[in-house]
Amino acid sequence: MTSQQPARRSLQTRLALAYSAGIYAAGVFVLVLVIVPLAGVDAATPVGHPSSSVTTGTGRGISLPHLLTGSAVALVILIPVALALGWFVAGRFLHPLRAITATATSISAGDLHRRLDLGEPTDELTELGHTLDGLFARLQASFDAQRHFVANASHELRTPLAGLRTLLEVALADPEADTDTLRSACQEALALGEYQERLVKALLDLATSERGISRRERLDLAQIIERVLTSRRDQATDRGIDLAEHLTPSVTTGDPRLIESLVTNLVDNAIRHNHPDGHVEITTQNSGAQVTLSVTNSGPVIPDNQIQRLFQPFQKLAPGRNGHREGYGLGLAIVNAVTQAHHATLTASALPDGGLSITVRMAHTSHPALNQAQRGKDGGVRTVP
Structure with missing residues (x-):
């Protein structure tokens, strides 16, 4: 029925x-x-008198x-x-x-x-x-970005898979392959698998950042930066890069995991895209109603008109210029997504002698209304000449 x-x-x-x-x-x-x-x-008309009527100028109406x-x-x-x-x-x-x-x-x-x-x-x-x-x-911009991201992600994932398949096919097709040859092929296959793992993790971090904040907690940027720097000092030392920190307790609110992802990608980007014997300077400070995180690094000269592109997924100025395969062009895209999720302000500027300076400004916990004032105003990378 x-x-x-x-x-x-x-x-x-x-x-x-x-x-x-x-x-x-x-x-x-x-x-x-x-x-x-x-x-x-x-x-009110008396009896015997004519009843009232609507009259005109010419007579009875x-x-x-x-x-x-x-x-x-x-x-x-x-x-x-x-x-x-x-x-x-x-x-x-x-x-x-x-x-x-x-x-x-x-x-x-x-x-x-x-x-x-x-x-x-x-x-x-x-x-x-x-x-x-x-x-x-x-919505149009979001769908266009999604299509572009899916296309780039498909390409980035297909490349290591194709390399892995070729490596295994060559090793299996060699009738004279000995133990050392097969061991070398397996080691290269493991390296490609680790590359894919890191790429998938970076894609998940980006997707999580773009989804927005699921929880908000009180946190200190300086403590998060100290943890990240502790895990990155050996990597910086191997490349001859000096890590300098000027940290002031900077309390704000946000998703601790996303904020740590933001700091990690800023530090990794500063170390990866740097000169040997270069430097990285990390600073936190309180400025009125905001807490400020700044990461400045030496490195190759970056044209001002290319800075915005660096914060888009899979965008690199010179892929593999340092011979390292761990870069995917997702680090600064994750930084941008986390910044937008927290309604913070992201400013980037190219240094005259080479390198990049990135500043993130977030609301101080003593000024909770600032986040509301920033809603709808941020969401892009501000380029400072």
Whole structure:
């Protein structure tokens, strides 16, 4: 047995009934204002005197009974007139809403490039249209970025898999392969597997960062940085890079795991893309209502017009320029995603002698309202010349 859907009355019908009721009530009110005084005059007329009537300048006019009859007829005629006017006014009022609905339906079907463009006059509905246009633009950018990310991720994952398959096929096809040859092939296969593991972990970190904050806790940036630097000092020493830290207790709120991921990727990026005998300087400080984390490193010269690209997934200025295969072009993309998730401010600038300086500003715990003030304002990388 199928359940019947209740009859649905359109919004235009409801508005038309409301408008026509108002028009009809206004007509009744006007007639009452005219008839009640006349009825009062008629009731006060002495017996034997002519009853009151609506007179004109030329003689006797319409009597009160005739006026009442005419008013009743006018009220009957006013019903269809009020309904027609109510339907017309409701249709004019709902025209922009119908345009919004039609365009939104088209966009939901896949045409993400369309916009409402309601134009003037500016009222509540056109403001809604402008808000939806902004939403559609952000959705289009998000879907484009997602498609681009999936394509790049597929390419990055396919490359090591193809290399691993080729390595194994060559080793198996060699009839004279001895134990040392097979052992060497297995070691290279393990190295490729570790590369894939790190790449998948980086992809998961990026996806988690873009999803947003699931929990917010009080944390000290200086303590997190100390833990990260402790695990990276040997790597920096092997490459001849000096790690300098100037840490001031900087308490903020956020997801501890995401903040640690942000710090780790900033430090790894500064170490990886550096010169031998280079330096990395990490600083935290309190500045009014904000806590500031700055990471500055030496390295190759970076054109100012390329800084924004570095914070996009799988973007590298010179892949493998240091001979290291551990870079995927995801580190700064993760930093950008974590910054946006915390509604923080990310500023990047290229140093004249080479290298990069990145600053992240977050709200101090004593100023919780700052996060709300920053909502909707951040979300991109600010480049400082």
